[in-house]
Amino acid sequence: MAQMNMIQALNSALDVMLGNDPNVLIFGEDVGYFGGVFRVTDGLQKKHGLTRCFDAPISEGGIIATAIGMGAYGLRPVPEIQFADYILPAYDQLVSEAARLRYRSGGEFSAPITVRSPYGGGIFGGQTHSQSPEAVFAHITGLKTVIPSNPHDAKGLLIASIECDDPVIFLEPKRLYNGPFDGRHDRQLRTWAGHAAGEVPEGHYTVPLGKAATVREGKDVTVIAYGTMVHVALGAIEESGIDAELIDLRSIVPLDIDAITASVERTGRCVIVHEASRFGGFGGELSALVQERCFYRLKSPIERVAGWDTPYPHAFEWDYFVGPARIAAALDRAMEA
Structure with a gap:
């Protein structure tokens, strides 16, 4: 066990999967050298190489379309959309392609992609950086939608999502990234705690999808x-x-x-x-x-x-x-x- 906040737990999950499965790769805006706007992918490019963790153009539709093609080819891509608010340009790709690929191909192809994205409020980002669009994904048959609440679950759910053969929308609450807070008082809710949130196993483990x-x-x-x-x-x-x-x-x-x-x-x-x-x-x-x-x-x-x-x-x-x-x-x- 190690003490981790949610950022560290998610980074650990990605590190484990990059090490365990050569078909796993990560890409998105600023996820490579910079390590992501919230540092979730920090250090992964240096450790696993430029072909396993790399930057993509500012084109959400292109990112998701590329991921779908990779998945159909046999890879397990983990694309990041920098903020959930930006995912709508890729919505058609997710709905018309990723969610339907297995059915439309009679099971010949699938889209084992895990779309990670920070979501919700906590950074005074307003309408362009703080929305919670989970309902628009839950409505689409063929997509799974996962939302962790703590570091232990975040790591286990992310590994389970990457190993899943269906497309998963993995939404990461920004207010929980850096550590726990006391939910009893608004004053304390305003503070982002920088300390670890709990014990998280360092190796591979999963938390089953669909289990409350x-x-x-x-x-x-x-x-x-x-x-x-x-x-x-x-x-x-x-x-x-x-x-x-x-x-x-x-x-x-x-x-x-x-x-x-x-x-x-x-x-x-x-x-x-x-x-x-x-x-x-x-x-x-x-x-x-x-x-x-x-x-x-x-x-x-x-x-x-x-x-x-x-x-x-x-x-x-x-x-x-x-x-x-x-x-x-x-x-x-x-x-x-």
């Missing part, structure tokens, strides 16, 4: 979250004094609906939390699934806590973020109904 984790057991209400919101929700639960069970989805496609259903059937209440805007967000799908499967066990309406349905503000992103107070209010409403 129970972060906290409880009997009164089920809270469903992923990514950064796992920590914010945990802080809200601890402050509220409510005996809530917290489920970290880890991947939204595939979705561990069995874990969600089992928890809500026990508690009879459900609060769903995500950073993206509420309207059309993945929380709506989660709410529908819970209602369909647990309707006769529900003791109160399902609550959703999400980002505002407004353009993402630069200067006021901490007012836009879902904070502990808003989650605690949803918990209170669920308990009082």
Whole structure:
């Protein structure tokens, strides 16, 4: 075991896979010599060479199209899109080519690509550097969408994604890159801790895609979250004094609906939390699934806590973020109904 923050854990996963599988390669904007804008690929080009980790032109569509061709040829590329906000020029490639290649070719070809991208807020990047577009990927049959919440899971999920024979969108919460934070207070949420976040195995291991984790057991209400919101929700639960069970989805496609259903059937209440805007967000799908499967066990309406349905503000992103107070209010409403 080694102490790592999420950046170090992701770097370790990429290092392990580059060493273990000659078909794995990494490319994207500034990922080579510079080591990535968030330093996730730092040192990998020097260690593994220019043909295994290299820079690409500023062309998101070209990056993903090239990765799809590499995957069909038998490689396992790990392209990086510098910010998730920039991925839309490549959306057609992901939807029309990567997601459908196996079916369209009758299983003759596949697209075993893992598209890494920082996502969410935390750097005052506003509408061009801080969006949370996970719902637009979850809607596409044939794509997997993975969102880790801690270094241990980040490394294991990334290795599992690279080894997967289907295309994976791997979204990395920027607020969790540099270390843990205390989710109970907005003041502490503003601080990026530079210390390690936990113990992470140094070698090869995987965390299975589609398997949720129970972060906290409880009997009164089920809270469903992923990514950064796992920590914010945990802080809200601890402050509220409510005996809530917290489920970290880890991947939204595939979705561990069995874990969600089992928890809500026990508690009879459900609060769903995500950073993206509420309207059309993945929380709506989660709410529908819970209602369909647990309707006769529900003791109160399902609550959703999400980002505002407004353009993402630069200067006021901490007012836009879902904070502990808003989650605690949803918990209170669920308990009082």
